Amino acid sequence: MSEKLLEIKDLSVVYHTEDGEVYAVNHADLSINKGETLGLVGETGAGKTTTCLSIMRLLPEKLGEIISGDILLNGESIMSKSEAEMRSIRGNEVSMIFQDPMTSLNPVYTVGDQIAEVIQIHNPNYTKEQVEKRVDEMFLMVGLPAERKTEYPHQFSGGMKQRIVIAMALACEPNLILADEPTTALDVTIQAQVLQMMKDLKEKLNTAMILVTHDLGIVAQTCDSVAVMYAGEVIENGTVEDIFEGENHHPYTVGLFGSIPDLTSKSNRLHPIDGLMPDPSNLPKGCKFSPRCPHCKDICKEVEPPVIKNGTHMIRCHLYK
Amino acid sequence: MHRYIIKRLLMLIPVMLGISFILYAIMTLTPGDPAQLILGPGATQEAIDQLRAELGTDVGFWEGYVNWLTDALHGEFGTSYRSKEPVFDEVFARFPNTLKLASSAIIISVIFGLAIGIFQAVHQYSLADNIMSGATLVLTSMPDFWIGLILIIIFAVWLKVLPASGANHWYNFIMPAITASINYTANTIRMTRSSMLEVIRSDYIRTARAKGVPERTVIYKHALKNALLPVVTLIGINLGWQLGGTIIVEQIFAIPGIGTLMIGAVRGKDTPLLMASVLFVALLSALINLGTDILYAYIDPRIKAEYSK
Numbered sequence: 274m275s276e277k278l279l280e281i282k283d284l285s286v287v288y289h290t291e292d293g294e295v296y297a298v299n300h301a302d303l304s305i306n307k308g309e310t311l312g313l314v315g316e317t318g319a320g321k322t323t324t325c326l327s328i329m330r331l332l333p334e335k336l337g338e339i340i341s342g343d344i345l346l347n348g349e350s351i352m353s354k355s356e357a358e359m360r361s362i363r364g365n366e367v368s369m370i371f372q373d374p375m376t377s378l379n380p381v382y383t384v385g386d387q388i389a390e391v392i393q394i395h396n397p398n399y400t401k402e403q404v405e406k407r408v409d410e411m412f413l414m415v416g417l418p419a420e421r422k423t424e425y426p427h428q429f430s431g432g433m434k435q436r437i438v439i440a441m442a443l444a445c446e447p448n449l450i451l452a453d454e455p456t457t458a459l460d461v462t463i464q465a466q467v468l469q470m471m472k473d474l475k476e477k478l479n480t481a482m483i484l485v486t487h488d489l490g491i492v493a494q495t496c497d498s499v500a501v502m503y504a505g506e507v508i509e510n511g512t513v514e515d516i517f518e519g520e521n522h523h524p525y526t527v528g529l530f531g532s533i534p535d536l537t538s539k540s541n542r543l544h545p546i547d548g549l550m551p552d553p554s555n556l557p558k559g560c561k562f563s564p565r566c567p568h569c570k571d572i573c574k575e576v577e578p579p580v581i582k583n584g585t586h587m588i589r590c591h592l593y594k
Numbered sequence: 595m596h597r598y599i600i601k602r603l604l605m606l607i608p609v610m611l612g613i614s615f616i617l618y619a620i621m622t623l624t625p626g627d628p629a630q631l632i633l634g635p636g637a638t639q640e641a642i643d644q645l646r647a648e649l650g651t652d653v654g655f656w657e658g659y660v661n662w663l664t665d666a667l668h669g670e671f672g673t674s675y676r677s678k679e680p681v682f683d684e685v686f687a688r689f690p691n692t693l694k695l696a697s698s699a700i701i702i703s704v705i706f707g708l709a710i711g712i713f714q715a716v717h718q719y720s721l722a723d724n725i726m727s728g729a730t731l732v733l734t735s736m737p738d739f740w741i742g743l744i745l746i747i748i749f750a751v752w753l754k755v756l757p758a759s760g761a762n763h764w765y766n767f768i769m770p771a772i773t774a775s776i777n778y779t780a781n782t783i784r785m786t787r788s789s790m791l792e793v794i795r796s797d798y799i800r801t802a803r804a805k806g807v808p809e810r811t812v813i814y815k816h817a818l819k820n821a822l823l824p825v826v827t828l829i830g831i832n833l834g835w836q837l838g839g840t841i842i843v844e845q846i847f848a849i850p851g852i853g854t855l856m857i858g859a860v861r862g863k864d865t866p867l868l869m870a871s872v873l874f875v876a877l878l879s880a881l882i883n884l885g886t887d888i889l890y891a892y893i894d895p896r897i898k899a900e901y902s903k
Contacts, residue, residue: 329804331800331803331804360806360807360808361806362806363803363804363805363806364804364805364806364807365806368804368805369804371797371800371801371804373797376796376797376798377797377798377800377801378798378801379798379801379802379816379820380798380820380894380895380896381819381820381893381894381895382816382819390802390805390807391805391806391807394805394806394807394808395806425895425896427895427896427899428899438801441801441805
């Protein structure tokens with residue numbers, strides 16, 4: 274169980290844009306064991322999607338660049354792999370579920386063809402019948418009638434499309450799924466359905482998953498461990514128990530929890546975190562969260578906070594030195 | 595789908611009627627009398643009146659149009675005032691030349707337009723892309739009469755490898771086809787490039803890459819089919835224009851095509867000939883339009899669903 278599947282060490286990613294360098298991910302460390310689910314939480318722009326794309330080596334060409342760090346998959350660095358080797362990993366060992374099912378399917382090909390394609394690419398010796406059989410299996414697995422495989426994406430609802438995307442991601446039984454906000458674009462009832470399905474399938478196939486989300490409720494339900502990202506840094510990392518029940522937290526994590534409505538308390542107001550995420554092309558010195566932090570000290574504005582480790586729980590903050 | 599096609603075909607009837615009416619109005623209500631033009635300035639009033647009666651131009655506007663329409667509905671489009679030949683004999687004698695010129699120009703523009711457009715999109719902002727963008731900009735800005743004349747100077751006058759005029763052999767069409775295609779090629783390149791660039795950035799292309807699809811397949815299968823719609827529209831419009839006769843190119847290279855025929859008919863106030871040739875070209879354009887729309891349905895299933903409503 275504790276075998277490491279993926280390890281991200283000191284990952285930094287920069288986007289070279291016309292308005293200058295954008296530091297999307299800064300010295301991030303993450304790891305995930307086989308069969309585990311890691312929740313990756315944080316505001317929009319915190320570098321969650323960029324981290325996922327880096328694992329696939331699918332950062333926008335010329336624009337995005339991994340400037341430091343290493344990503345190890347099954348102990349092997351993917352940074353040194355050739356494009357052809359990466360292609361045999363994508364969709365096969367690691368697959369990705371994107372945020373918006375409405376736009377992530379090709380509108381001019383049937384959904385069956387799109388699922389068949391990934392099976393064909395990674396199993397070139399399959400016959401047509403075997404591929405079709407597998408497509409039918411995948412439809413069944415995600416709870417859709419196999420007859421509908423000859424239909425086009427526009428003939429499906431959002432929730433069904435996301436099921437198709439999930440079927441596509443699982444078709445080659447990958448070891449790792451990167452689910453980039455898989456339910457954000459869906460309405461709440463469908464969200465629950467899709468999440469439950471993903472959880473069941475993951476357990477059935479013993480697949481590890483990185484679940485990118487804003488929703489802490491989803492994290493509590495589905496994840497084994499949690500990493501909180503802020504301005505491209507992993508500022509807190511630990512098991513679900515560490516994050517939800519641990520005593521010490523990064524002030525940002527505390528702020529995140531404060532931003533969720535609580536039915537049990539009488540307070541009518543939410544407690545959002547003041548201010549905005551810093552501009553990633555012009556990050557503050559020292560702790561990136563210092564301008565918004567209620568506990569900000571002088572040292573926070575000057576020195577990058579150290580990593581404080583307490584068992585499985587990691588916090589990057591000056592408070593707990 | 596069939597219902598849609600039939601509906602579109604039926605819609606052609608009012609369009610054709612409208613075009614014929616406007617044409618007839620322009621030809622008869624503008625100054626200039628065909629009988630006078632044919633007989634020349636020295637003709638007697640008697641001779642003119644007699645010819646008018648023969649041509650049927652001695653009646654009023656409405657009566658004249660109704661007469662033309664009645665005949666046309668019986669398949670009688672009349673004879674040319676000048677050659678006395680049945681008008682469609684003249685149209686069909688000229689049309690093959692226009693068809694050869696138009697189709698070769700379109701084929702050139704499609705081949706080069708798609709190939710270069712895709713290349714540029716895939717290599718966006720590379721040196722080659724920048725050079726080609728500059729070149730297409732120059733090409734779209736060059737008028738075709740100028741290109742035609744330059745080609746004649748180089749290949750017919752200096753190098754003496756190609757004939758400057760005529761339409762008897764296939765090699766007569768090389769320079770005219772290139773001349774007629776240059777602007778269209780440049781437009782097709784620009785359209786293909788921008789349409790491909792838009793599609794390449796879309797989510798489903800990222801999905802395809804995340805599936806491990808090889809880059810070539812991503813471009814030629816996943817992206818191209820989606821990027822093709824606006825390009826097909828442009829090609830359809832171009833073809834319609836070309837079949838309407840590239841008047842300037844036909845004039846420069848002395849190719850007896852539809853374009854020169856229509857110009858001659860306008861100059862000579864040859865109403866029956868002009869009506870027949872313009873209606874023929876209009877019908878062709880409308881059918882090409884319909885063809886383009888049907889092609890959409892095969893490219894994009896969403897449009898097909900729209901048609902069958």
